[in-house]
Structure formats: C-alpha cells, structure tokens
Amino acid sequence: MTDDDVNAPLLDRASRSPSPQRSVRSGRSGYQQKSSPFVLSTESTPLLLRREDASRYGSELEATSSPPTSRDSSPYQTPDESKARRRWPTYLALAVLSVVVIAILILGFVTPSAVKEYAEQAVVFNPTNLSINSSTAAGVRARVQGDFVLDASRVRKKSVRDLGRFGTWIAREVETGESEVQVYLPEYGNVLIGTASVPSIKANIRNGHVNHIDFLTDLVAGDITGIRPIANDWLAGRLGQLRFKATTAVALKSGLLSLGTQVLSDTVTFSGRDLPQFPEFNITKLNVHEAHIPGNKEAMAVDVSATVLNGYPFKLTVPPLGFDILVPNCSPGDPYILVADAITQTVHVQPKQPTALDVSGLIHHLPAQLTKACPGQKSSPLDLLVANYIQGLETTIFIRGADSPSDETPPWIVDLMKSVTVPLPFTGHTFDNLIRNFSMTNVHFSLPDPLAEPGSPEAQPKISALVNVLINLPEQMNFGVDIPRVRANADVFYHGNKLGFLDLKKWQSANATRLEGPDGLPSLSVVFDVKDAPLHVTDEDVFSEAIQSLIFGGKPISLKVSADVDAEVKTALGQFLIRKIPAEGKINVKPPYGQSLTDINPRVESLKLLHTTETSVLVQAVVNFTNPTKYAATIPLADLLLSYNGTGIAHLIMRDISVIPGSNSGVSLELLWNPSDSNGTDGVTAGRDMLSQYVSGMNTTVSIQSHEGTIPALPELGRAFSALRLDLRVPRLHPGAPGDDNEDPDGDDRPHFIKDATFHLWSSTAVFTLLSPFAETTVFVTSVDAVAFYNHTEPLAKILYTLPFAVPPGESETPRLPVDLNVNDAGLDVLKRALGGTLRMDALAKIGVRMGEYSTVILYKGKGIGAKVRI
Secondary structure, X not given: OOHHHHHOOHHHHHHOOOOHHHHHHHHHHHHHHOOOOOOOOOOOOOOOOOOOOOOOOOOOOOOOOOOOOOOOOOOOOOHHHHHHHHOHHHHHHHHHHHHHHHHHHHHHHHOHHHHHHHHHHHEEXXXXXXXXXXXXXXXXXEEEEEEEEEOHHHOOOHHHHHHHHHHHHHHOEEEEOOXXXXXXXXXXXXXXXXXXXXOOEEEEOOOOOOEEEEEEEEEEEOOHHHHHHHHHHHHOOOOOEEEEEEEEEEEEEEOOEXXXXXXXXXXXEEEHHHOXXXXXXXXXXXXXXXXXXXXXEEEEEEEEEEEEEOOOOEEEEEOOEEEEXXXXXXXXXXXXXXXEEEEEOOEEEOOOOEEEEEEEEEEOOOOHHHHOOOOOOOOOHHHHHHHHHHOOOEEEEEEEEEOOOOOOOOHHHHHHHHOOEEEEEEEOOOOOOOEEEEEEEEEEEEOOOOOOOOOOHHHOOEEEEEEEEEEEOOOOEEOOOEEEEEEEEEEEEEOOEEEEXXXXXXXXXXXXXXXXXXXXXXXXXXXXXXXXXXXXXXXHHHHHHHHHHHHOOOOOEEEEEEEEEEEEEEEOOEEEEEEEEEEEEEEEEOOOEOOOHHHHXXXXXXXXXXXXXXXXXXXXXXXXXXXXXXXXXXXXEEEEEEEEOOEEEEEEEEEEEEEOOXXXXXXXXXXXXXXXXXXXXXXXXXXXHHHHHHXXXXXXXXXXXXXXXXXXXXXXXXXXXXXXXXXXXXXXXXXXXXXXXXXXXXXXXXXXXXXXXXEEOOOOEEEEEEEEOEOOOOEEEEEEEEEEEEOOOEEEEEEEEOOOEEEOOEEEEOOOEEEEEOOOHHHHHHHHHHEOOEEEEEXXXXXXXXXXXXXXXXXXXXXXXXEEEEO
C-alpha cells in the first residue's frame, strides 16, 4: 500500500482498482449490487422525492437511480487525470455527509421554531387504555397506552410541512429524556390543575409511522383550591368551553446527536359535546329503615344501589370514600343543609362499562333549619323537597366529599372531594293511586248559621265525619311512621269539573297504622275525625248535577279529590311538620239511602197556631219521622218550599233541629201557610184544593224542594238544590184531645175531623161532634152549606148555617144546626129504619173557616159518615 493509499479517504480507498479495467468493472458491479439511498438533486429533481400513491402512515421515502456509463474510464487518460477521477467518490461522500450535518444543524439550531411548529401540529396521540395502577401520597400512578404518530398533513404551512418531513426522515428516531408536564387553565388565572411525570420515550418520528406507546406516569394534583371554581361551573352547566394549556421541557436526542432541550407548549380547547359529561346513573335499589347507633339513639339508614356508566376508556380502583348529603335551602344563595352522611366501599371502574355502586347513608337527626318555615312563607325546605318528589318533579340533592372511612384513602383525594359539591338531580316518584280507599262514616251535616256573614266559613254548610284513608306506601319505606294531626284544603271534582272545596284548615287529630296488603305491598291506614269542616260550593250547576245523579240515579257517583295536606309526622328522627303534600284520590259516594225517600213516613203529633194574617197562617207542628239515610244533620235554619200540583202554597221552616239516622221523634217544625203571597190567585186556588182533598180524607201529595232562600246565608246552595224535589204524602193528623190517639176502629188511616153526627127528626136539627187538630187554639166555623145523600146519590137533607161557632181544642159539639129534610117515600122509609140507630150517609159541604185573622172556604166531601137518627 502506498502513501497515497494510506492518506486517501475511506470511500476513495474503497473505490480504487489496480487497473483501469478492474476499476470500471468494480464501479459497475458496485452500482448493480447496491443502489444509493437517495439521488442528488438536479434542477429537475426535487430535494425530497415523494410518492403520491404511497400510504400516509407507515411508508418510508425511497429514491432510486440507475448508474450512468462513465466516460472517464478511457485507458488513454493521463495518471494525474486518472488520480483526480479516482477521488470523486470521496468528494461526493463528503458532500453528502456535509449536507446531512448541515440539515441537522439547520433543523436543530437554525430553524428551531419551524421544528417546534411541525411537532406541535403533526403529532397525533390516540389513547387506547388509561388505568390507575395505584394511589400515591400526592396523586396516582397511571398506565398510559396509546398510538403515537406524526401526520404531516395536519401541518398548515407547506414550508414547515416539507422541512419537517425532511428533518424527521433524516433523524428517523428521537428519544426524549424524563420530563414533567404541567397543565394549566388560562381562563382561570392559569391555575395549575396537575403535573404528570413522563419517563424516557423512544419513537420513530418519520411521517406516518405508528408507535405503540406504553408507560407509567405519576400524576400529582395541582392547586385543589383553584380547581373548585372550575368544577362548580361545570356542574352548574355554566362551562361553555374549557381551554387547557400544557407545557414541558423535553431533552431530545437522535442517536448520538443531542438536539438540546425543547420547551414545548400546546393548547387544547373543549366545547359543547367535547366537554366531559356527567355520568349516567340508574338507582336499582333504595331501602330506608330505622337504625340504632351508639348511645342508644335512633337514626334512619338509607341503602342505595346504583349503576354508573363509565363512557371513557380508562379503568381505576376508587378507594372507600365518605360523603356529606345536603339538600337545598330556602333560597338558591343560602348554604345547603346537611342532612346525612354516606360512605362507599372500594369500587372497581372498568372502561366503557357500567359500574355497580353501593352507598350506605345515615340520617342522625333532622336539622331545625330543614323543618323551619322559610322567611315570609309557610313552607319549609323539607316541604319543598317532599312536594317535588311526590309530584314526580326533578329533585336535586347535593353530595360533598367528607372524611374517608378508611386509612387507605390518600389525603389528597379527601381534600379534593371536600372542595367540590356535586348536584345530583333525580326524578321523584309520582304516587299514582296514592289513596287506595277513602271512606267516611258517622257523617253529620250542619247547615250554615243564619246570622253569619255571607262568604264566611260560618255561612257554609259543615261536615263532620270519621274519615278512614288507606294510603299506598312506597315499598322502600321500611320504618314506622305515625301521623298525629292532619289538615288540608281539598278540591272536589265531578266529571272533571270543580264543584267546590272542603276546608280542613283546622288541625284534626289523627292516628296512623302500618298495614301489609294481600299483595305484600305496605299501606298506611290514617283515621281522623273531621269536625265542622266547611264545604264551599263554587259551581252550583256541577253540584246540582252530582246531587241529582246521586239521589235520583240511585247509583254511586265518583268524585275526584285533589288536596294539599299538611301532616304532622312522627318517626324515629322525631316529630316534624310537612306542608302542602299533594294528594289525589277518587271517592265513590253511595246513595244516601237504602230505601226510597218516601219511607220518611212523617206523622204529626200536635199543631199549634202561632200567628195569623189575612193571607197567612204560621203553625208549629211536632212531628215524628224516619231518616232513611246514614247521615245525620244539624239545621240551624232552613226554609223549604211546599207546593201542590206545581204551585207553591206554603213554606216548611226548620229552626235549630237535629236529625239522626233512623227514627226521629218530637221534632218541631213550622208551617207558614201563605198561598196568596206565594202565587197569588193561583196559589189561593191550589191551597183550597189541597185542603179540600185532605180534610175529605183523600190521599194528598205535596212536593218539598229547596229555593234561593232555603239557606239565607248561602243562596247559591239553595239554588243548587232547587232541582231536587221530594214528593211526600201529607202526614196523618190525629185530631182530638191531647193524649188521645183516636185510633179508628175500622182501621181507616184517613183524618176524621167529624167524629159523629146526630139527626133530631122532631126539631129537624143536627149536632156534630168535631175533633180539632189544634191542642191550644180555637178555630171558628163561619158558615156551613151542606147536602147529605143516602145511597150515594139521593139527597136526604140540606144544612145552610151562616152564624159562626167555635171549635175549641180537642172534642166539641156544634150548635144545633137546622136541617131541611128532603123526604120522599124512599127517604122517609130510610129514616124510619134508621130511627134509634145509625145511618151511613155521604156529604158535600162548603165550610167557611177562620183562624185568627185568616179566613178561607174549603170543600168537604165525606163518604160513609155515620149519623145517629133520633126523634
């Protein structure tokens, strides 16, 4: 080997040959055995050749060249020329190496901003799995798995994109040193939310090459106090977008070449659906029961099982945690009210799968601020919470971290949980068919006070009853409950239309008993007395329709009751008040009687004349009757219209009477007879006809119905009842002396005002024995114009008497009334046979009657009157 050989460059020595022919063959052979990795560019050759049809990821740049035939291999060249030509590969290699070094220097030092811009825009990382391996004192150790690739097509500037592709093609592989990544939130004062320690990572950085990354990193929580406002904004829905800024200083090297330390920064903005969503949850079990705690104290335990959907590709193990359960206060700005504490056991969360979660809560007592009425209101926070739940509305409770029940839980987790309050909305349970059964017994109606102010509670009809309500309970309620008192305002509907409301604003003592139904579902029997609860009728037409259907239809009617109930509740937590509990139910009201209302069967014990005018008579009657309904009533004042053949003739007035189911005796009523005042001449005619029918012993039916003045303090109720008409047979009178039942020996139940009659043939006079229905009042007969018939059609005698005579109470005789006998052969024969005995005759008479200042004429038709015939 010559000195020239020793001093020649490596590539130059490798290219030498002992002879020109050998040199040519080696050169050609070398080109044929191995192609150059790239081609020197010419004016027509780009610096970096790209294949347009290559795949975006995983393809490497390739360039090929075909060795040209050298014209410098001529054997006729001089030695100096041959030596110069033999050194050109060396110069070429040096030039290429220089270009590479210069490119690296340019990329690493001359254009660091372009490299940084390319790296920030081209990098793509797709996480495939994120799991929490373990907790540390300051954070957690997480395992990160994913795919890392540089995608040049993401780079916006062509110059940066081309420079980056070329540089990464040259560097091929880059290794990072250990680094720390800090994540900040620019909109929240650049608060540090966490730090991640990233180990050394080696990756192929050529365009499109996919690197599978798998490493462990320690995550340390940042400023926990600063994180709280962000969490609250997110939970409250005020977070429209969230921008994260991550910075790190990374030491880079490519092979043996150090690229220095690069400070990288990137900003990512999440908005809309990109923001993390609150996980979906489903409560699968809820059980509320009594619990005993140390110190012989009672509490309420709540066991909840739920499934929570993890929609993200990470898994972790959550250590045991403690929570405070809070509920809203009176106003949104008021502090939440702590009502219970809860704990969870260790929970294993799997990626994109539902996770089972068991929570145990304990309510030690109910805070006073929970049951105290809000300022300026009657409802408490507890009332609002219960009302929303029962109505099926969305209810929100709040969960805040508390001390953990386990020492294994890192303190930083406890501190982080304590700094965040999470709202937990859930939909309440609509209590369909809440009232299983509603019954009222011992019902008592009281009509309004006649002197009450119109519109006041005293001016309304009142109801007293024993109410038994069977309430369906949620099966989750497994604890004892008592209801000492209740009050309510209940709206009553018929066929969807409101007819009125029942005012139960006064507290009613109650008693509750828990029952187990045949279907195994729990229920609560609440029994309470309703005493004088006003019934306000707000729609007369609807009320009248309901009453008509009930009485005349003879079938039960369905009423819907919608009430706001205040209940005093007694549980293991103590006694407290819940206001405005909405309750709805249906009440089937049966007809008030089992038999016909005509079974009232009124009977008059006595009559007493109280007052008279020229056109009216006020009579007091003591009657006995039967109440066929199961209801009782107290009537301070009521005025019913009495009509005959549809024409009003009198008023039946009840004052301070009590009616009980079944037999009622000695009830005092007033009858105001005023046919002229009621309907003028038509009333007078109807009244005369009615009295004539009655005193003649015929069955006489009158109608009793309500009118606007029936209840003076409540005219609308009287109008509502006016559509109801009760037809009754006029009760039988027992004329005679007080205590004399005057039972008819023939069993005839017709009134007998003429006990008997005696004809004196010699003096042609007649004397009648009369029975007055009045016990204290003397009635006067002002005139008698009568005709007596035998054999129903043959006139026998006529009486015409115009002098008045008195009819005192009890039994009395008339004066001798002159009789004008109309005796023919047949009539004389009848009188002879009846002499000394009794003659049955019919009579037709117009009788003038006067009671005090009132006078009238009635038509009497008598049949089969027994008259004694004497000489």
